[in-house]
Amino acid sequence: MKAPVVEFSDWLAERAQHVGLVLARALPSEDVAPASLHQAMRYSVLGGGKRVRAALVFAAAQACGPAISSQQLAQQSLAQDYAAAAVELVHAYSLVHDDLPCMDDDVLRRGRPTVHVQYNEATALLAGDALQPLAFDLLAQMPLSPELIIQAIRDLARAAGSLGMAGGQAIDLDSVGKTLTQQALQQMHMLKTGALLGASVALGGLAGGGSAWQREALENYSAAIGLAFQVIDDVLDVTADSAVLGKTVGKDAAANKPTYVTLMGLEQARTFAGGLHQRALAALAPLGEASHRLAELADFIVLRDH
């Protein structure tokens, strides 16, 4: 008998709730000194969000096929939990620092005051600083072979560093008021957003015991959705309203930042995202039915309205 089909939205909500519990256990308690720092860390990480990166970890692991024993199942499941929590910690830290006055100066995030507004700038800075090593510590505790753990740590380190997410942020800053070519804009987004989405998929492949060809298929998938994600973000910055988006809209346009919409216009940006969507689905073909959650995530990323 086949397992009952769980709707994508229910699956996504369940996975988000699940990784929320993993994160709540992994983060130091608010009672532990320094209490204000731990409060700010928990506030920034446990404030909800779609947990797309965690979902990518779980879906990528699933795409590599079922575990072959109950012991392996238990170990892979725990490894996925830690990997999913690790990418969410890095994402959360990047949002905290990105919202700071010297960066995007945002006061609203997921409908709540940003961390430096709720606490203060110094605490927000330190909370972000402290979330990053916690992510590496979680990866180091995955019940995988030490070789795979080290691979996962290197993947995340590169995705977070100056040739990944932090580098993309720096190019973004430098680009304010400039006209970028599509190639330069794409390079920026591959680093700023694509690197961590790609690491999420790659870590899922490692935690799910993926073979070399499976992990290669995953890489082709994540290259496409990483870019699609940002194109859609740019579209939503223009078309969504603040209440739905949970953050201030029109910020990029107001800040005179180049976006896919300013570069190619709204309709063509949507068409471009549609092409990337198809490329992502095609990359999943060799993985077969096991990759259906990744296909649904690609749909979700491109068709979302917030």
Next chain:
Amino acid sequence: MKAPVVEFSDWLAERAQHVGLVLARALPSEDVAPASLHQAMRYSVLGGGKRVRAALVFAAAQACGPAISSQQLAQQSLAQDYAAAAVELVHAYSLVHDDLPCMDDDVLRRGRPTVHVQYNEATALLAGDALQPLAFDLLAQMPLSPELIIQAIRDLARAAGSLGMAGGQAIDLDSVGKTLTQQALQQMHMLKTGALLGASVALGGLAGGGSAWQREALENYSAAIGLAFQVIDDVLDVTADSAVLGKTVGKDAAANKPTYVTLMGLEQARTFAGGLHQRALAALAPLGEASHRLAELADFIVLRDH
């Protein structure tokens, strides 16, 4: 024939220069995009400094005895280089963030403009953010057994996180204008400064192939010098002059921060540091002559005038 004795100051200068070369190779080139970020990273890391943490890595490795083969010697030597560079990267990132306006708001560091003055706040923030994952990536590349690499990564992650350096900074911020007990002040410094000094010694023990008892002796040593380092820093904040110290003096007193000097007075703070010095030397006894650089580093930390 015994090897000629190298004076401590020459050894320290040579090791500082050596780790500087390792760091210069490990950091992305200024020509690689994003160029401004990589310039800021190199500016912050390659601007000199005493490299005490790197020296602790090398000295702790040496204290675990000589390598037993030329192959082991080459591997341990490379592992030490990466470990020394990693702790210096974490130290450099902490200084960049610590100097930011929302933290200590310092404009001078090692006699040069601080990173946010030389570049801008956002670049300084991102440079610090990007230095941290580079440190973990270097540890992941040490030619040691995967188990030891993972141990080293966990040691550094804890030393950098909310229960280590970042936590100490947070307690420090919260303590401005307050009177702390000696116990609370000690707790703060154990985290703020002691954690990373301790990780430096621990990583040296791992990279040098130290046995369990050797690493325990190293831990006792670093507990004592971690605290001594901060007591002396507090003394120097009062007694040194800016030109020698290379940074603004009297900042702590001006900021109404509790220090060992405000808590116990200048003379008693010096006596306290002297006691910690003796404790550090006693901890080295089981390691014998191989630990003489660690002994000299303890002397250096306590007797330095800047």
